[in-house]
Amino acid sequence: MPISVKCFASLREKLGIDEVIVPYESKMTVQDVWCYMTKQTPPENLLCARNHEYVDFTETINDGDEIAFFPPVTGG
Amino acid sequence: MKIEIRPEPYDPWHEISAYQLDGALSPGSFGACAVFVGTMRDFNDGSDVSSMVLEHYEGMTQRQLFDLAQLSLTEHGLLDVLILHRVGKISPNDPIVLVAAWSAHRAAAFDACREMMEMLKSRATFWKKEARSDGDHWVSQNTPGELT
Numbered sequence: 659m660p661i662s663v664k665c666f667a668s669l670r671e672k673l674g675i676d677e678v679i680v681p682y683e684s685k686m687t688v689q690d691v692w693c694y695m696t697k698q699t700p701p702e703n704l705l706c707a708r709n710h711e712y713v714d715f716t717e718t719i720n721d722g723d724e725i726a727f728f729p730p731v732t733g734g
Numbered sequence: 735m736k737i738e739i740r741p742e743p744y745d746p747w748h749e750i751s752a753y754q755l756d757g758a759l760s761p762g763s764f765g766a767c768a769v770f771v772g773t774m775r776d777f778n779d780g781s782d783v784s785s786m787v788l789e790h791y792e793g794m795t796q797r798q799l800f801d802l803a804q805l806s807l808t809e810h811g812l813l814d815v816l817i818l819h820r821v822g823k824i825s826p827n828d829p830i831v832l833v834a835a836w837s838a839h840r841a842a843a844f845d846a847c848r849e850m851m852e853m854l855k856s857r858a859t860f861w862k863k864e865a866r867s868d869g870d871h872w873v874s875q876n877t878p879g880e881l882t
Binding site for chain 1: 772788789790791793794797819830831851854855856857858859860861862863872873874875876
């Protein structure tokens with residue numbers, strides 16, 4: 659199964675990416691997904707989640723995971 | 735416990751009394767209810783704000799709010815928790831967030847309400863985009879909420 663990747667808020671507008679499918683590779687990390695999408699290293703304040711939970715960029719992902727990238731949160 | 739993301743305006747005071755009357759809390763079981771209501775201002779960073787759009791990460795946000803409420807219920811020995819949060823287009827003076835904590839005594843309710851609110855502000859996946867006089871702007875960060 660491929661990886662589903664979502665982007666939110668200002669990041670979605672900057673990248674022009676709402677949701678995209680990325681092919682899974684063995685031992686792939688969250689940072690690998692970001693680099694595949696953008697061809698860049700993650701910016702300093704970028705946050706990420708794997709299957710609805712915050713994770714570090716070094717987190718290894720599994721086939722079929724949902725990955726999300728987003729800026730600092732501003733709710734409440 | 736009740737956790738909801740609301741796309742429509744709501745009256746937080748009606749929601750609290752309706753929740754209590756709905757049988758979620760048995761009469762006489764609680765001695766304290768601490769409440770936080772966050773509303774939309776019509777200014778930010780020196781600019782007028784006419785409206786805002788609140789975006790969230792469907793699925794993750796609900797899970798986060800449920801988890802922080804569950805944690806607070808356990809750690810503070812609360813009797814019940816109600817959390818409502820608006821999304822979509824919001825106007826000045828509209829309530830955005832309601833956090834209510836019920837407990838036997840005031841200390842747990844006060845502490846838990848504050849703690850849940852700070853967790854929500856720092857972790858929950860919501861983002862605000864304000865319509866200001868000079869255009870639309872994403873809010874880059876929340877103001878610190880620590881006690882001084």
